Amino acid sequence: MSLSMRFLLTAALWGIIGMLLGIIMGAKQDFSMSPVHAHINLLGWVSLAIYGIVYRLYPVMAEGRLAGSQFYLANLGLLIMAPSLAMVLKGSKSALPALVISEFMVFGALLLFLLILWKHRNV
Numbered sequence: 001m002s003l004s005m006r007f008l009l010t011a012a013l014w015g016i017i018g019m020l021l022g023i024i025m026g027a028k029q030d031f032s033m034s035p036v037h038a039h040i041n042l043l044g045w046v047s048l049a050i051y052g053i054v055y056r057l058y059p060v061m062a063e064g065r066l067a068g069s070q071f072y073l074a075n076l077g078l079l080i081m082a083p084s085l086a087m088v089l090k091g092s093k094s095a096l097p098a099l100v101i102s103e104f105m106v107f108g109a110l111l112l113f114l115l116i117l118w119k120h121r122n123v
């Protein structure tokens, strides 16, 4: 499966999770998980879809190890961030280190994307 399709499929999956969380928050009138909902939707659905669309538009950018690593960093980072952010919001201090690590993972994914863009700035 192409890298762009992997990004788009995982984006849609994160979007389903994020929107379902929004629907549940609305139904229960409990908005304490709003930051988790916002991060899943924006780092999962929106950011991953943007990466996927760019790799579909410029397939040469998807070649090589950097772009593959970027996929794992962005997805694994959010996979760690969503539950650890939820735990921190519920008052758990023990989840803080995982949250900080996940922040640097998703940030690292964007840095890699910038590097890949820069390497292909003339395409």
Ligand code: HEM
Binding pocket: 018, 019, 020, 022, 023, 025, 026, 031, 034, 035, 037, 038, 041, 042, 045, 046
């Ligand atoms: C079925 C779709 C969605 C539902 C039912 C939904 C529902 C909600 C609810 C109930 C809140 C809390 C409002 C409050 O605190 O008063 C919220 C906040 C928010 N939502 Fe959504 N949402 C949906 C989709 C999205 C999408 C697609 C995005 C972004 C791409 C998004 C981004 C946000 C943001 C940024 C906040 C504010 C978070 C905060 O203040 O901490 N939502 N949403």
